[in-house]
Amino acid sequence: MVLDSANSKQEGNITMSLKEQLDSDLITAQKAKDKVRLSVIRMVKTTIKNREIEKKDELTDNELLQAINSQAKLRKESIEEFSKAGRDDLIKKEEEELKILREYLPEELTEDELKTLIENAIAESGAAGPKDMGKVMKLLMVETTGRADGKVVSGMVKAALSSL
Secondary structure, eight states: OOBOTTSOEEETTEEEOHHHHHHHHHHHHHHHTOHHHHHHHHHHHHHHHHHHHHHTSOOOHHHHHHHHHHHHHHHHHHHHHHHHHTOHHHHHHHHHHHHHHHTTSOOOOOHHHHHHHHHHHHHHHTOOSGGGHHHHHHHHHHHHTTTSOHHHHHHHHHHHHHTO
């Protein structure tokens, strides 16, 4: 499954929203008795539902990506912790789940693409130094959500602003 930049799956002339894709994949996983995929999709749907309850409204595409990205981030952190503890059995499970989550996220940005976005955001915001980090990050979060690790983006912005 490949998602385009509008967070939808193209099938002929039919465009499916990310939520519809999750529903469809849930049914497919149930029929295939794919327990791992089923578990991951249910967890994502629960996360989305909880966020919609908090918001008291449907999530935007960007917010849907944030929800899925937060689950992917949890898996990455778990993999790191399990590596430190030497729990290869648990690492394998988390990696499988992370692989499934990544199917719903757009392709990650390369370092060069990220640098270009940062340069553009600095120019657009008129940032003059580290004190303007918030302005730059606000512009970047729209572009990088689900496509780059926030810590990496923050570190690169901090370095770029420090050199001004």
